[in-house]
Structures are given as structure tokens and as C-alpha cells.
Amino acid sequence: MEKGFNGQKYEKFSQPQQDWGSKMMDELELQGDEHILDLGCGNGLLTAKLTERVPEGKVVGVDSSPSMLKQAEKHRADNMEFRLLDMENMIIEDKFDVVFSNAAFHWVKGHYVLLRTVHGCLKKNGVMRVQFAGEGNCTNLIGVLKEVMSSPEFSSSLSSFEWPWVMSGTSEYEKLLLSVGFEEYRVWMENADRNFPDEASFVGWIEQPSIVPFVSYLPEENATLFRDVVVDKAKEVADQSDGTYLEYFRRLNVHAVKK
Numbered sequence: 001m002e003k004g005f006n007g008q009k010y011e012k013f014s015q016p017q018q019d020w021g022s023k024m025m026d027e028l029e030l031q032g033d034e035h036i037l038d039l040g041c042g043n044g045l046l047t048a049k050l051t052e053r054v055p056e057g058k059v060v061g062v063d064s065s066p067s068m069l070k071q072a073e074k075h076r077a078d079n080m081e082f083r084l085l086d087m088e089n090m091i092i093e094d095k096f097d098v099v100f101s102n103a104a105f106h107w108v109k110g111h112y113v114l115l116r117t118v119h120g121c122l123k124k125n126g127v128m129r130v131q132f133a134g135e136g137n138c139t140n141l142i143g144v145l146k147e148v149m150s151s152p153e154f155s156s157s158l159s160s161f162e163w164p165w166v167m168s169g170t171s172e173y174e175k176l177l178l179s180v181g182f183e184e185y186r187v188w189m190e191n192a193d194r195n196f197p198d199e200a201s202f203v204g205w206i207e208q209p210s211i212v213p214f215v216s217y218l219p220e221e222n223a224t225l226f227r228d229v230v231v232d233k234a235k236e237v238a239d240q241s242d243g244t245y246l247e248y249f250r251r252l253n254v255h256a257v258k259k
């Protein structure tokens with residue numbers, strides 16, 4: 001079975017991410033000449049939208065997945081550049097007016113290092129505007145994943161597996177922002193519960209990107225079974241009487257200014 005991120009498939013099933021990112025972008029105040037960094041830019045659709053907002057500026061999209069960046073290349077415009085980098089360990093020389101990130105920071109373990117890098121690459125009065133999974137996000141799917149992981153079929157293969165996501169609370173994040181030098185910030189948790197309209201959109205979202213770290217870790221013979229069991233149980237838990245599938249999304253939002 002396919003194990004890594006698949007940029008093309010992600011694009012088809014990433015309506016939730018597109019909705020959150022578009023909303024965040026609509027609220028950004030831009031003059032049109034800003035230099036913007038999009039961290040964890042994925043398939044580049046939002047990066048392309050950002051680029052339209054800054055015709056006299058430039059957008060740099062960073063992602064660690066070659067497949068995501070291959071898809072992103074399809075949306076490339078003149079004032080847009082993609083870089084294959086791990087945002088947690090990257091060295092970035094440029095200075096930006098805005099650092100934007102949608103649905104990506106929770107995939108990174110070391111937020112202190114990440115935020116220090118973001119602070120370092122912002123210009124004076126530059127803005128960091130990011131949104132990602134926060135405390136309490138996806139309790140339906142996470143409950144199912146934990147149950148299946150601990151079942152006899154998978155517990156030994158996954159005994160050394162590192163949980164892939166960090167989902168922080170607001171006060172914890174405020175402390176981190178202060179510790180790297182941000183003095184002006186607003187942090188809030190957004191309830192973005194969602195009814196996926198049908199099975200295809202719900203299962204597509206589980207497969208790309210949610211289940212990727214788990215099946216990537218498992219040996220081939222176990223990966224397909226893990227996917228099948230998780231999808232069946234997740235459908236059972238999320239199924240609503242009107243044919244939709246419910247997931248509880250809690251998104252941590254940050255607006256911080258470098259002084």
C-alpha cells in the first residue's frame with residue numbers, strides 16, 4: 001500500500017484545510033508587496049492564493065514532503081518559490097514580513113526551536129499568523145487510533161512508535177511565544193467541528209494525511225490491515241443519522257508580531 005504523503009490525493013481530500021486556511025488568509029491585512037513564508041505549504045493551493053494577494057511581493061513555500069512539493073509545482077506563479085526543508089531544523093537566511101502556516105505546526109515536535117526560527121526570520125513588525133491542531137483536536141479519530149494501536153495485532157509492531165502530533169493548549173503556547181521573544185501576541189482556540197458530507201470525503205481525510213505516519217511505520221503486511229481496521233472503526237464512531245461523519249476539530253490560532 002502507498003505509505004507517504006501523496007500531494008495529488010491530499011489536494012482532493014483537503015477541503016477542511018482549504019477552508020481553515022482561506023479564512024485565515026482573508027483576515028490577513030496585506031499591502032501587496034510583502035515577502036511571505038508559508039511553512040508546511042503542502043500541495044501549494046493556499047500558497048498560490050497567498051501569492052495572488054501580493055502581486056508586488058513574493059511567497060516562499062516550505063515543505064518536507066517531495067510528493068507535496070511535486071503537486072505544489074503545478075500551482076507555481078512567477079513570484080513564488082518552493083523549498084524542500086524540514087521546518088524544525090531549517091536554516092533560513094531571508095527575512096519575511098509574514099510567516100503563515102495552516103494545519104502544519106502540530107506535525108512538528110520541537111515548537112521552541114520552530115518558533116525561535118520563525119522569530120529570527122521575521123522583519124521588525126513582521127507578523128506570524130498560524131493555525132494548527134490544538135488540545136482536544138480530533139477526539140474521535142485519535143480515540144480509534146489509540147484503541148487499534150493497543151490491540152494485539154499491532155501493539156508489538158508499534159511499541160517504539162513515536163506519537164506524531166503535538167496539540168498544545170493556549171496558555172502553554174503563550175509561554176513558548178514569550179520564551180522566544182514575541183512580546184505582542186494573541187492565541188485562541190477555535191472550535192471547527194465538521195460534518196464530512198459523505199464517506200469518501202471522511203475516508204479520504206483519514207488516508208491523507210492523518211493515517212500516514214502510522215502506516216509508514218508499520219511493515220507492509222500490517223499496514224493495510226491497520227488502515228482497514230482504523231477506517232471501519234472511525235466510520236462507526238463518526239457516523240451520523242443524516243449520512244454525514246462528525247469529527248471534533250480544535251484549532252490553535254496564533255497572531256504574533258515581532259517588535
Ligand SMILES: C[S@@+](CC[C@H](N)C(=O)[O-])C[C@H]1O[C@@H](n2cnc3c(N)ncnc32)[C@H](O)[C@@H]1O
Nearest residue numbers: 017040041042063064065068086087102104107
Ligand atoms: C495537513 S498538511 C497542510 C498543508 C497545507 N498547509 C494546507 O493547509 O493544505 C501538513 C503539511 O505539513 C508538512 N510537514 C509536516 N512536518 C513538516 C516539517 N517538519 N517540515 C516541513 N513540512 C512539514 C507535511 O509534509 C504536509 O504537507
